[in-house]
Amino acid sequence: MRKAVALRYDRQKNQAPEVVASGQGLIAEKIMEIAAQNRVPFYEHHALVEALAALPLGSEIPPELYDLVAKILAFVLRLDEEQGRDESGDRNSQG
Numbered sequence: 001m002r003k004a005v006a007l008r009y010d011r012q013k014n015q016a017p018e019v020v021a022s023g024q025g026l027i028a029e030k031i032m033e034i035a036a037q038n039r040v041p042f043y044e045h046h047a048l049v050e051a052l053a054a055l056p057l058g059s060e061i062p063p064e065l066y067d068l069v070a071k072i073l074a075f076v077l078r079l080d081e082e083q084g085r086d087e088s089g090d091r092n093s094q095g
Helices: 026-037 046-053 063-088
Strands: 003-008 018-024
Touching (some): 003 046, 018 046
């Protein structure tokens, strides 16, 4: 059965990303549908989803997951930058 977890990171409020949605089956599908509608990228990592799904909603991720989640956030930031260049037409410009 498919599982999904959504994280949010607000540097002003939190020291670490927090779990804002978690579920499996139909709930996981709804989480992914809402993410897609809002152009939030997906990143699949089964072991991480299992660890995050065990956390209560609203809790920050534990320190032992910082490194892995930081890599995912870096991945998401790269995607955002690439999409920004694609949408602005600046992707092929050289500085």
